[in-house]
Structure formats: structure tokens, C-alpha cells
Amino acid sequence: MENMFCYQCEQTAGCTGCTGKAGVCGKSADVARLQDELTGALIALARAAEGTMPQESTHRAMIEGLFITLTNVNFDQDSIQAQIEKVRREKEALVSQCSVCRTPCGRNDEYDMEKLWKDEPDIRSLKSLLLFGLRGMAAYAYHAMVLGYSDEEVNQFFYKGMFAVGAELPMEKLLPLVLEVGGVNLKCMELLHRANTTAYGIPSPVTVSLSVPKGPFIVVSGHDLRDLQLLLEQTEGKGINVFTHGEMLPAHAYPKLKAYTHLKGNYGTAWQNQQKEFADLPAPVLFTTNCLMPPRDSYKDRVFTTEVVSYPGMTHIGGEKDFTPVIEKALQLGGYPEDMTFTGINGGTQVTTxxxxxxxxxxxxxxxxxxxxxxxxxxxxxxxxxxxxxxxxxxxxxxxxxxxxxxxxxxxxxxxxxxxxxxxxxxxxxxxxxxxxxxxxxxxxxxxxxxxxxxxxxxxxxxxxxxxxxxxxxxxxxxxxxxxxxxxxxxxxxxxxxxxxxxxxxxxxxxxxxxxxxxxxxxxxxxxxx
The missing domain is CATH 3.40.50.2030 (Rossmann fold)
Known part of the structure; x- marks a missing residue:
């Protein structure tokens, strides 16, 4: 196992970078290496996109690939390797469109991320801002995409930005690109807002209980409203309550989601408390996006992942979105034997959103x-x-x-x-x-x-x-x-x-x-x- 380098999150070791065998987030050096390899493959995809017409499958490979490299999303080497191969297939499909690139020319080579991490400090800084901004925007684009919404300007900018990460550019060329990420991201966030409100209605203020009634229940974490909707559909009439966790809390405000009477409340607090809060939880937890921490032995058999989230040994719900394993686990565990009253960090028993x-x-x-x-x-x-x-x-x-x-x-x-x-x-x-x-x-x-x-x-x-x-x-x-x-x-x-x-x-x-x-x-x- 080689040492890693990663400094993309706020908690990075020593406020300088994680450089050992594992990151503060819990990912191993091998996972970090594969994420760098995936990023290098995405840069090659962006290079191949010049002068060609990327298809929807190419856009998806780019967006998924960037999303996978976000902090606390994917810890599984096999699924990251599968994404690398998907990106490479999409690159070859683009190369076949371009007569100039059918012979080895170097213009579509995968980028070695070591070049970035060892670059001159100011260039490295601006390219990191560009890359990490693109990774964040990809998460928003992904959530809109699964609801059937996309924007060609947003999609094309991923190629433009990733091409620049792998290019030899001076500061005066990189700085405008970094700020352009912000402008394109505003459009991307508007797209996601339109997707969510069209699918689930306009959010309105609601008070959400932090208590959990007795009986079987499922906790849903992350950000993806579509996954929550599908789970609510599949659990309706089965005697199972559904609770949000972390960033899923605002789902209670959407009319079409809160119409499900078994969407009961919110369990727990923010993501970093999950290892404590899930330790004795008599219910399964479904992670739909980032904010997954390495599960402890006390509850790892109750954690399920879906979409681009993955962890070794965890049951993953694939694209067919059959949540039967989660439902069966909820019925097996049975929930609490009596009504439970929980509070927030400051002792409150309810929150508004x-x-x-x-x-x-x-x-x-x-x-x-x-x-x-x-x-x-x-x-x-x-x-x-x-x-x-x-x-x-x-x-x-x-x-x-x-x-x-x-x-x-x-x-x-x-x-x-x-x-x-x-x-x-x-x-x-x-x-x-x-x-x-x-x-x-x-x-x-x-x-x-x-x-x-x-x-x-x-x-x-x-x-x-x-x-x-x-x-x-x-x-x-x-x-x-x-x-x-x-x-x-x-x-x-x-x-x-x-x-x-x-x-x-x-x-x-x-x-x-x-x-x-x-x-x-x-x-x-x-x-x-x-």
C-alpha cells in the first residue's frame, strides 16, 4: 500500500493534507490512488471530447465519476475501478469519432495527478479550486439528472474545466476559469431547484419531530429525494415508518413527499455523529449520497448504500432500485419496543424546515x-x-x-x-x-x-x-x-x-x-x- 495525498476536505490532517496510509475520512491510500486514477481518466475524457459530440452516456460518466471522488461518498475499490473502466470506454467511443485521434498522438492520455499535487503552489491552488468546485457541482448535476433534468452548458463546462486541470496554464488563465465555475454552478443549482420543485412541489414550512414511535422503521441519509420517494412507495402499507437523517431533513417540506403518512420525522443530528447515533439503532440506514463514514462493527450489517455511494462489504442497491433487502432488515429488527423521545444537540424535541x-x-x-x-x-x-x-x-x-x-x-x-x-x-x-x-x-x-x-x-x-x-x-x-x-x-x-x-x-x-x-x-x- 502506497502513501496517499489528499487535502480536499476541511478536516485534512494537520490542515495541510492526509499523506499516510489512510485519510481522516477513513478512505485507504489504495482508494485515494484509485480516485486519482479516476480523475486522470476523466481528464482524458475531457481531452477526447474536444471536437466531438459527447452523448448522454458520456455526460453521465463524467458526472458520476466526479461525484464518486467527493469526500465520504465511495470507499469501495471495486466500484471505483468499474467507474474508471466506464470512463475509458466512453473516451474510446469519442476517439473513434475523431480521425485525428485514431492514431497514438498523446492528446488523449490520462493525466497523472502527481503532477498536480507537486505543481507550483499557486497553480496547484487554482487547479484544486477548479477541480473541487467541479466535483461539488457534479453532485448537484447528478441529482437533477436522475430526475430527468440536464443542461448542455453545464454538461459542456465539465469537459472544459477538467481539460484545464490537466493543461499547462498560467495563473491569469486559471483564475477566470475558477470564477466561471461559480457562474455555471448557479445555473446548475437553479436546474436542480427546478427539478426538485417540479417533481415534489414547492417546499413550505413544517415542524418535524425528533421522536420515534415503536415499531419497524428505516432511516434515510444523504440528499437524493428520488431515492427517498422510491423507498416511500415501496414501504407504503407495510407497517414501516421512514425517518430522514442529516441533509435529508428538508424532504419533509415537499408536498408530494410529506403526503406519505409513514414519513414520520427526523432521526439523529449531523453526519459526523452517525457512528455514535447508529451504534444501537434497531433499524437499517440507507445512504443515498455523501456523508457516509466507515461503519463500525456494531451496526455495519444494517447499512445499505445506493447510487454512487459504496463501501466494502455493505449491501448495495443497484439501478433497479429494489429496496427489498432494506425493508426485510427493518421488519427483522423490529424497531423500538416502545415510543422513544430524542432531542437535538441543545435539548429540543423538534425542528422546523x-x-x-x-x-x-x-x-x-x-x-x-x-x-x-x-x-x-x-x-x-x-x-x-x-x-x-x-x-x-x-x-x-x-x-x-x-x-x-x-x-x-x-x-x-x-x-x-x-x-x-x-x-x-x-x-x-x-x-x-x-x-x-x-x-x-x-x-x-x-x-x-x-x-x-x-x-x-x-x-x-x-x-x-x-x-x-x-x-x-x-x-x-x-x-x-x-x-x-x-x-x-x-x-x-x-x-x-x-x-x-x-x-x-x-x-x-x-x-x-x-x-x-x-x-x-x-x-x-x-x-x-x-
């Missing part, structure tokens, strides 16, 4: 009048990824110390630090407004854009501050989207990305005034100028 752009903008008159009258002093978007590394209590304390007349917009799993707290109301609205998954960052952006129009000012002139936490690559592409829109004064933590070089960081600080978080009191004082 569903405050997407339609719900918030539906109350725009109230919000605008509240700001004009002084009843609403400030908006804080406190959202992003959660994680296990020390320092994330900052976000809990920030929300607790925010002015009582401020509104807290939130999304993604970082909200589990505080979403069970009752902070009261402002102008009839709950102070904590959960806008959904990280996938729903589009809603938050549109709310900011529409409020700016209402106040006839720019987003940067609104009484709005963004205090974001990051962990993996979807957070990277969202950040790039905010930069593409010119949004400034973002507070980012709990640590800055290891893949951002000193010169690139200086550029971001000077142009966009990105600042690392300090303490809640200090940051609030700077934001509110008190």
Missing part, C-alpha cells in the same frame, strides 16, 4: 416593512457543512449571541448545531429559518437578490452577513458562486482550505474581503460596527 425562497419571499412585505421600521436589524446566513473538528461550536455561540431582532437564515447540515433551539420570533417569523439542504443554496442566493431589488441596492449593501462553515467540495462550488456574484465580506471557517495558497488567499481577501472567523463576539462587533 421548509423556508425556501418561495416561503421567505412570500413574506417579503413583512420582512421589508420590518427592516424599514427597525424591527428587523440584520440578516445572518449561518450555514454550511458540519464536522467533527474542534471550533464548530462557534456557530452555535454566534447564533445565540446574534441580536434578538435579527433573523438567522440557515441551510445544509451545519444547522444541526442550533436548529433545535427556540430563539423566538421577529415580525411573526421564527428567528431561525431553515432553507434546506446545501443543494438549496440557490434559494438563499435568490432571497438575497430579490431583497436587494426591493431595497434598490446591491446585495453587499443589504443588512446581510454570511457566516459560513465548510467541509467538502459542494461548499467549495457554492463559495465560488458567491464570489462570481461579487458578494463580499464572507466569514469562513472553522479553518481556511489547505489547498488555498498564500497568494490566492491574499487575492481573495483583497478583492472579496473574505475573512476567517475569529470569535462570535469579535465577529459580531465587526459586522454590526458596535
Amino acid at each position: 421548509g423556508f425556501g425562497k418561495d416561503a421567505v419571499l412570500g413574506a417579503a412585505d413583512t420582512v421589508i416593512e420590518g427592516v424599514k421600521s427597525g424591527k428587523i436589524s440584520h440578516f445572518f446566513l449561518v450555514g454550511g457543512c458540519d464536522g467533527a473538528k474542534a471550533g464548530r461550536n462557534y456557530y452555535t455561540e454566534f447564533v445565540q449571541e446574534a441580536p434578538e431582532d435579527s433573523l438567522i437564515l440557515t441551510l445544509a447540515c451545519g444547522k444541526y448545531r442550533f436548529n433545535d433551539m427556540d430563539l423566538g420570533t421577529v415580525c411573526g417569523l421564527p428567528r431561525i429559518l431553515d432553507m434546506g439542504q446545501c443543494n438549496d443554496a440557490y434559494s438563499a442566493i435568490m432571497v438575497a437578490v430579490e431583497l436587494a431589488k426591493a431595497f434598490d441596492c446591491s446585495v453587499n449593501e443589504l443588512p446581510l452577513s454570511m457566516v459560513l462553515s465548510w467541509y467538502e467540495q459542494k461548499a467549495v462550488c457554492i463559495l465560488l458562486t458567491l464570489l462570481h456574484l461579487g458578494i463580499q465580506n464572507i466569514y469562513l471557517g472553522p479553518t481556511l482550505p489547505a489547498f488555498v495558497s498564500e497568494n490566492v488567499l491574499n487575492y481573495l481577501e483583497e478583492k472579496y474581503h473574505i475573512a476567517p472567523i475569529s470569535t462570535p463576539k469579535e465577529d459580531l462587533a465587526r459586522i454590526l460596527q458596535v
